[in-house]
Amino acid sequence: MRVADLMHKDVSVIAPDASVAQLVQELADSHVSGLPVVDSRGHVIGVVTATDVLQASAENDDARARQNLFANTTVRDIMTPNAHVIAPDAEAREAARQMLYGEIKRLFVEDKGKLVGVISQTDIAHAVGSGRL
8 A cells, every 4th residue: 555545635734934933823713733834836944833832832932922922023033944755656664664664653755846735643543443454
């Protein structure tokens, strides 16, 4: 089974210059815990998660500093660069191995340098549990 068989094609994304407030809104609206950060060409340049927001917020001791974080900090400032990507024609087992050994929850699927989907640990577990993998 290939990554393309299990991936989700409708992927919410965020721009690197979006504010942390915009990020939080997109995470909530999309019902996901992390988003790929993409450039104007649709290339994944990083990943940003709810954990990144919590860590950045915890580093600010007072309410004013936290308010500044949400209004004036960009996604680029808190994202993890070099997100893990995989090709759509890769084996699903390879995706599982990368997630397991890399201790990551999701891989972004790129075809010819452009984001086309996302595959998560949950997608792999569902495929195994349903006998598809």
